[in-house]
Amino acid sequence: MILPRFHVALGLALLSSIPSPAQPWWRGNVATPAEARAQTDRAIGQLNPYLNAIGYAQLTRRAERVAALRTRTDAERRQVEVRQKIKDLVGGIPALSGPVAVQTFPGFDDEGFRIENIVYESAPDYWVTANVFVPDGPGPFPALIIAPGHGAGKSSQYSWGVNFARAGILVLAIDPMGQGERLQHFDPELGTSKVEPVGEHEHANQSALLVSQHIARYWFADGIRGIDYLVQRGDIDPARIGTFGCSGGGTAAAYLAAMDERIAVAAVSSFITSFTALLPGHGPQDAEQTLPGFIAADLDFADWVELAAPRPYAIIAFEEDFFPLVGAQQAHAEAERFYGLFNATDQLKFIRGPGGHCNLGAVSPELLRFLITHLVGPHAPIPALEPRRPTDTDVLNVTPTGQLSTSIGSAIAEDFTRAAAAAIPRLQPFRSVEATAHHRDELRDNLRALAGVVARPGAPAPVVTTDSTASLDTYLLEHLTFASEPGITLPGLLARPHQRGPHPVVLWLDALPLDRIANEPDFQRLAASGHLVLALHPRGVLGEPDPQADRLALGQYMPVHLRAHAVGKTLIGMRTDDTLRAIDWLRQQPDVSPDQLTLFGPGAQGLVALHAAALDDRITAVVIEDTLVSYRAAVAAGLHRNLSEVVIPGVLNRYDTPDILLSISPRPVTIINPANPMGQRMSNADAAAELSAVLATDTNLGQPDRVQIIHRDPRDPRPLP
Known part of the structure; x- marks a missing residue:
C-alpha cells in the first residue's frame, strides 16, 4: 500500500479513529479493493524494475560472452555448455529408452489422409495422447511434431494436421501435459481440472521446483520420445523430421529443436523474443517457459535458436504480440551471427507478420513454403492453407473417456516430484x-x-x-x-x-x-x-x-x-x-x-x-x-x-x-x-x-x-x- 504522507494534523485526525483494544477487531476484515490495488501497485512498481535491473546486468554479461565467439569450434562448445546448463536447470530429462510403448485406439479415414489415435509412453508410466495425421500412400513420409498453445485444445491443431498431411507430411499432434486428455488433476464430477486447465502447468511446476526440477523436462521427454515413436513406425524418413508450433506450441517446438538434433527443421511462432524486450512489459509468461535461474545462467531466448544451428530454423513474430517483435528481431540478429560461424546464415529465416499473438493466417504462405521446402523438397508445390474444422471435435479424442486418468490411468508430473521428495x-x-x-x-x-x-x-x-x-x-x-x-x-x-x-x-x-x-x-x-x-x-x-x-x-x-x-x-x-x-x-x-x-x-x-x-x-x-x-x-x-x-x-x-x-x-x-x-x-x-x-x-x-x-x-x- 502507498502510505499517505500525512500532515501532522491530518495524521492525528485519522489516527484518532483507531479503536481502543477493548473494541472488537479481527483478521476477518480485509483490505478494500482500493487499498489492495494501491498496495499491489506500490509493490510491483518497485519490485519489477529492481528485478529487471538485475536481469539487464546478467543479459549484458551474456551478450559479451556470445559476442566473443569467433569460430565454429567456439559456437559448438557453447552449444554443449548451454544444452547441459538447461538439463541441469530442469533437473535432467526423465530417462526412458528402447522401443516406445504405444497403445492404439480407433481412428478414421478422410479425403487424402487418415487419423490414427495413439498414446505413447514418454517417461515411466507417463503417457502422451496424440492424433497422427497420415498422408495417403506408402511413404516414407517426412514428419512434423506439433502441439497446441497453452490452454488451447487439440481441435486447434486439426487444420494444420490436415493441410500438412494432404501435402504429404505425416503429423504427430500431441497434447501437452495438463491439456487436452492429459489433465493432471481431472475431476470426473467437475468434468474439468480442479486447478483450472490453464493453471495446471503452474501448479505442477511449483511442486517440482522444490526438488530441483522444472516441468520443461516433461516437454523435452514428450518430444524426444515422440521422435522415437515416429522412427519406429517404419513409414517415416528419419532424416526429415521437423517441428512447428505457436505460443505454448512454439515453446514445445523450440525446446525439441534445441534438445534433439534429429529435428531437421523448426518453425517457432510467438515465443522467440529477448528478455531485454520482454522484462519491461509482461515479463516471463507461463511456468513451462520460465526456467529458474535462466537469465542468471547467462541464457536468453536466442539460445534456443542457436542450439539448433546450423539446421533450418524460422522465427515467426507478430507486430502486436505480447512476445515483443523487437525482441524477436534482436534474437534473430544474434542468432544470424551465430549461424554465420557455421556458414549457414541462409538456413535461418525471420518471418514477420501483422496483428497479434499467433496470427498465423497472415504468414501461412511463407510458413508453408519454408517447411515444405525443407521437409518435402525445394521444388514441391506449396498448397494454399485451407482452413479445416472437424465436424465433431469428439472424434479427436484418443481415449474412450477423453482423459487418460479415467481411461487407462497414467502417472502425472507431480508423481515424479513426490518420488524425488520421498528419496x-x-x-x-x-x-x-x-x-x-x-x-x-x-x-x-x-x-x-x-x-x-x-x-x-x-x-x-x-x-x-x-x-x-x-x-x-x-x-x-x-x-x-x-x-x-x-x-x-x-x-x-x-x-x-x-x-x-x-x-x-x-x-x-x-x-x-x-x-x-x-x-x-x-x-x-x-x-x-x-x-x-x-x-x-x-x-x-x-x-x-x-x-x-x-x-x-x-x-x-x-x-x-x-x-x-x-x-x-x-x-x-x-x-x-x-x-x-x-x-x-x-x-x-x-x-x-x-x-x-x-x-x-x-x-x-x-x-x-x-x-x-x-x-x-x-x-x-x-x-x-x-x-x-x-x-x-x-x-x-x-x-x-x-x-x-x-x-x-x-x-x-x-x-x-x-x-x-x-x-x-x-x-x-x-x-x-x-x-x-x-x-x-x-x-x-x-x-x-x-x-x-x-x-x-x-x-x-x-x-x-x-x-x-x-x-x-x-x-x-x-x-x-
Missing part, C-alpha cells in the same frame, strides 16, 4: 548441542545459497525517514519509510512508547495494510504495555488474497515469482534481507532493549521470519501464524494454494522448515494454527508429526517446550510477549 532423507533427531550447532552452520550456508539472502546481521543500518507522527495516550505512532537497498523502499509503522526505554521489541511482518495492523488489538496491547512495535511490509507484499476470488493454481504472486526466479532471486530471500536490515535499524534505536526482540510473521511472512531467525541470533523469539508447516507437505499434497509466494528452487534437497526450527534452538518458537498446503489449519497432532524430529531433539536437549504448537480463535489474543 530425500528426512531430518533425524539430534542428541547433542554440538550436533545441533553443526547442523545450524550448514543450514545457514544452504539457506543463503538457495533463498539468495545477501544481508548480514550487523551491517550498516538502512536510511529511515519519518513521514508522519501522531501521539496516542501511551505511545507515538510513526509512519516510516525504510530504504532497504537502492530501488527498494518499504513502508513501516512504528509504535514507540512515551516512557523512556529500553523497551522490548516486536517486529511485525504482515501483508495487511499498515493502518489495519494498527487496529489489531495485539498491536495496540503491545504498544500500550511498553513494547516498541514495528510493523513492516517486506518487499513485494501484495496484500492478503481474497480466498473467494483466488485462483487455486496460480495465486497472485505467480508473475512476480517467475520474474524473480529467472534472475536467481526468491521472494523469501529478498524479504529476509529486508527483515535483517530492519533489525539493524532497530538495534541502533536508543530506546530498544538489545536482548528482547520477538519476530512475528503471519502466513507467508512466517517463513520469512523463520529464515531471518536462522541467520540472526539477535532475534530472541519467533511467533508465526497460519504458516505452511513444511515444504515436504506441499509436495506430498495433491493440491496446494498460493505456493508461488514461498517457493525456493531446490529447497528440499538442502533443508525444510524442521531444519530451520532446529537451527533456531535454544530460542523459543510459537506456531499458531499451522497451515497445510491449501492454507487450512492443521490439527496440532498432524503438525507435531510433521515436526517430530525437532520436538524429539528438543526433548533430548532438555527443552521439550521450546516449540509450542497452539490453536487460536481469531478473537483470541496472540501469545506475543
